[in-house]
Amino acid sequence: SAAWGVALMSRLMGLGVLLVLSIVGFFYMDVSFLGEYTGVMLLFLSMIFTVGAYLSLNKKLTSRVRVFLTPYLPLKVMKQIESIREGVFVLKSNKKALLINLIITVIIQTMLILNVSLALFMISGKVIYIEIFALFPLVELVSGLQPLTPNGAGVREGLSLGVFKYLGLTITHFGIYVLLIIYMNLLKVACGVPLLFSFLKKKPA
16 A cells, blocks of 8 residues: 555656646647637646645645544545555655656656657657647646546547647548557556456465
């Protein structure tokens, strides 16, 4: 469960990196194709993220929340929540580990964006870096945090199509890109199946 605490911190850091890149992209590029309320949404998300991160990392407040939830949740669930909470604060108190985690998170986010640039180069032959670093984090943030669909399904593709049009790419390029994304996701699932079976075999009956 301590590992889940580290995963939660990594997730918060990842959102923070996307948020910073999104703000840069918002002011650097013309993002009107994302909708007239993109700026308001970005400001709202920034406030929500800042408040949420502060509350999640406030030991006194999370302790009060734990006390409040204890009568309503099973003991096993509360133990898991407490383990995750302790894992978060152990990492928070270890500045060196926190810095390493931040660096790794930035590298991962950068590699994900570079993957998009590489995919667009393979599809269109165009070398596009600055626009991708400015726009795709904004797309990921807006689509991932909206409450309408799970994990931004459908919304992400619609916003990505707007990015493709902005970059002067065709609907054919976009179709190939979507197929590549589907293939990569299926590959991830296929690679995870052996690990799942291995875990189930080791799990005691």
